[in-house]
Amino acid sequence: MKLSSSVFEPHGEIPRRHTCEGDDSAPPLHWDAVPPATRSLVLIVDDPDAPDPAAPQQTWVHWVLIDLPPDTTGLPAGGQPLPAGARAGLNDWHRTGYGGPCPPIGRHRYFFKLYALDATLPALHQPTKAAVERAMQGHVLASAELVGTYRKTRP
Template sequence: MVITPMSFAVSSTPDFILTSKTLKAGERMPMAHVFDACGGDNISPQLSWQGAPEGTESFALMVHDPDAPTGSGWWHWVMFNIPADATELPEGAGDLKNGLIPEAIQVRNDYGAPGYGGACPPEGHGDHRYQFRLYALKVEQLPLDDTATPAMVGFNVNANALAVAELEVVYGR
């Protein structure tokens, strides 16, 4: 058997931009988007994007806290198979009950539930970074379902990514 290496290089293009009406890059995450066990409302933020590269067939969103004291960070939200014609996730799209994007699949976050799970770092641990990364993918759908782990989604996302746009905010308690 011959194993050929896969390329996982993802380019960032200056035209592919992720923004939010409810989050400001580099600033503190509002309490509306903080996990309910930490006093927040646990509502996923509004996100919008523009400038996806030519050939984009779908999008995937992966929200990660690399500063969580786990050795591997903490996955807060993983959604994929977002249609190529989408340009926004409205506030609350991470709630599985709202059905805002029926084609998209949301997998379990590190809280153990599918959908969005807000910031909730350990008390006294300082500010954590919350990286909202939207990937433009060259495939219409990833060959995964809602039982996939964030690591498996990440593997497939990186193998099919054309570009990535990022918005990072901070939160600490």
């Protein structure tokens, strides 16, 4: 599988519009080459550099989406509307939906990870990344990753 965005290149800068310094809307995403046996897709976006890339202490979760239909080929800018059947999990702000880059210090990396599963996930209500990863075990057919970076322009 391949995951891409029309607004930033792999390892390139995520545009300000898609961060806390802009309108905090999700960047558009596109994917292809989903395996034929796929029954659902999962998208997880996280930042392993929190709070400081020089001394990371945790991975901060920005977005969790589950049960994206296998025939979906992407998400529009803003991430809405979600495809029929897709469900949002909780990010580390304890809310559903996308929370854009907002690093307190330095340039952080943001990992957009897409997983093709051979199953739909059980009835998880607003699951965390950890709950989704546990439920995915043994069901991942393929995965793709897109990394973007961001550094705040004002403190």
